[in-house]
Amino acid sequence: xxxxxxxxxxxxxxxxxxxxxxTRAAAVLDALAASATGRLTLSDLSREVGIxxxxxxxxxxxxxxxxxxxxxxxxxxxxxxxxxxxxAYLGRMDEVQEFYRYCEQASxxxxxxxxxxxxxxxxxxxxxxxxxHPAVRLTSNIGDKMPVSLCAVGKALxxxxxxxxxxxxxxxxxxxxxxxxxxxRTGAELKAQLREIREQGFAFEDEESTxxxxxxxxxxxxxxxxxxxxxxxxxxxxxxxxxEQGAQMVKELQELAHSLGNPMG
Amino acid sequence: xxxxxxxxxxxxxxxxxxxxxxTRAAAVLDALAASATGRLTLSDLSREVGIxxxxxxxxxxxxxxxxxxxxxxxxxxxxxxxxxxxxAYLGRMDEVQEFYRYCEQASxxxxxxxxxxxxxxxxxxxxxxxxxHPAVRLTSNIGDKMPVSLCAVGKALxxxxxxxxxxxxxxxxxxxxxxxxxxxRTGAELKAQLREIREQGFAFEDEESTxxxxxxxxxxxxxxxxxxxxxxxxxxxxxxxxxEQGAQMVKELQELAHSLGNPMG
DNA sequence: GCTGATCGTTCAGTCAACTGAACGCAATCC
DNA sequence: GGATTGCGTTCAGTTGACTGAACGATCAGC
Numbered sequence: 001x002x003x004x005x006x007x008x009x010x011x012x013x014x015x016x017x018x019x020x021x022x023t024r025a026a027a028v029l030d031a032l033a034a035s036a037t038g039r040l041t042l043s044d045l046s047r048e049v050g051i052x053x054x055x056x057x058x059x060x061x062x063x064x065x066x067x068x069x070x071x072x073x074x075x076x077x078x079x080x081x082x083x084x085x086x087x088a089y090l091g092r093m094d095e096v097q098e099f100y101r102y103c104e105q106a107s108x109x110x111x112x113x114x115x116x117x118x119x120x121x122x123x124x125x126x127x128x129x130x131x132x133h134p135a136v137r138l139t140s141n142i143g144d145k146m147p148v149s150l151c152a153v154g155k156a157l158x159x160x161x162x163x164x165x166x167x168x169x170x171x172x173x174x175x176x177x178x179x180x181x182x183x184x185r186t187g188a189e190l191k192a193q194l195r196e197i198r199e200q201g202f203a204f205e206d207e208e209s210t211x212x213x214x215x216x217x218x219x220x221x222x223x224x225x226x227x228x229x230x231x232x233x234x235x236x237x238x239x240x241x242x243x244e245q246g247a248q249m250v251k252e253l254q255e256l257a258h259s260l261g262n263p264m265g
Numbered sequence: 266x267x268x269x270x271x272x273x274x275x276x277x278x279x280x281x282x283x284x285x286x287x288t289r290a291a292a293v294l295d296a297l298a299a300s301a302t303g304r305l306t307l308s309d310l311s312r313e314v315g316i317x318x319x320x321x322x323x324x325x326x327x328x329x330x331x332x333x334x335x336x337x338x339x340x341x342x343x344x345x346x347x348x349x350x351x352x353a354y355l356g357r358m359d360e361v362q363e364f365y366r367y368c369e370q371a372s373x374x375x376x377x378x379x380x381x382x383x384x385x386x387x388x389x390x391x392x393x394x395x396x397x398h399p400a401v402r403l404t405s406n407i408g409d410k411m412p413v414s415l416c417a418v419g420k421a422l423x424x425x426x427x428x429x430x431x432x433x434x435x436x437x438x439x440x441x442x443x444x445x446x447x448x449x450r451t452g453a454e455l456k457a458q459l460r461e462i463r464e465q466g467f468a469f470e471d472e473e474s475t476x477x478x479x480x481x482x483x484x485x486x487x488x489x490x491x492x493x494x495x496x497x498x499x500x501x502x503x504x505x506x507x508x509e510q511g512a513q514m515v516k517e518l519q520e521l522a523h524s525l526g527n528p529m530g
Numbered sequence: 531g532c533t534g535a536t537c538g539t540t541c542a543g544t545c546a547a548c549t550g551a552a553c554g555c556a557a558t559c560c
Numbered sequence: 561g562g563a564t565t566g567c568g569t570t571c572a573g574t575t576g577a578c579t580g581a582a583c584g585a586t587c588a589g590c
Contacts, residue, residue: 019324022324027331055579074538085343086352141356306568319549320547535586536586547575547578550573551572554569
């Protein structure tokens, strides 16, 4: 390491990729997605990803031809093709379609803000959102990620994992990300809640990500052997939330979850 | 599908890509997105994209490591990373955020189904959708594509192009895709409408994509020199549509378009 | 207007990725 | 049951992609 300031660990040291150009191209896309403005120059990307400029230039040319990125003057941004591909992914998930259909005709959920999310490591990714409650407008969009410890649906999904994996992901003294005064702070706190969630069959969030907002969530039994873990959540305003309401919402969430887990209903 | 899968010429004959592995990887993603079920085996992909199996195998390994695809047994599907990247693209578009904000507080549009779309060759891609009208549920989702001749927003966007380019894209005898009895059939028909749209400043669709549904649309003046062409549309049921309603909707659409085209309003 | 730095592109040499045939394996057909 | 078809993987040879330094272009500073 002659270079003192290694910007990150962009290269894979041990494992050689079977198609390095593809791995590098993916790193370029990640760098663009992670950057603050979403606009980077060739030199920026070359530095960020840690590959020579000339190689980066070739990658960018190929990515641009594939519409995966777009060049505007000297700056590169993510390309619109990514929207199409992401949409193709979501469109293929029957669960998302079924989710919309169910929410529309449910008695309570049809008037609430409901979301379906997927577990991705220590985060959840929101896949779709049904907005039946005009007063509850979420700041998070489809595709956004959220640490599992900060949302009901994250806790519901993690509670389904093997306890051994949970212990590994969240040691007792693990420091968790904090968004509000009520956010959980340590792995021990989280695991105490996970035990509760396992017993009662649903998860809750009491202003842990946003003050004034509460959530309820359940996990969907995995359809088939493969496939990602899905979860469902309802968001409500703390000011108007009542336990009776909550009980009914959980009931409908569980019904939807069961229907999603056992297709061809 | 604009391109019926031609098994013969999947390769770029004349132009050699500066990073063929990336171009090929993109072709693999396209093939997965275009396939009926979204699930293809290595051999399927090898045949579809027209590259040797061993090479395809390496590509798939790299793509899987990057989470751009996912393997389930012997079948490959698009990966969840694509949802993140697509979301990152949309999240960077200030126009989408502003679109939501405006729709929520508009007097008429807040109770309608509104969409924002972008021109992509001879198609439009839907970027976001605001659902203020419970009775109007669209079958098309975010990221879906639609031929420009079949929707109001497509016609609004094409009407903005140079007439020379329009003539090239749509010769008089060009055959247009047809979805309903009212769909436009020829380039001549389309261009007649485009002239009308240029004069009145907004576009319309009279059951050309879906029977019983009408649309109004305007284009957004391009922000800055670069950047994609954006368009806005409102969808209404033909049965309840009135011209007075339409006039008000067009007014608000144009207001939003103006605001999107001139930021920091 | 000149200097300096930074940016993106070009080019030839070298190394590594791609090819294609052969392999093991599983499911299918007769 | 045996044969056959199709799948995905392996491996060595060869072609083609990647590197890195030098080039011209652009912009900021004095």
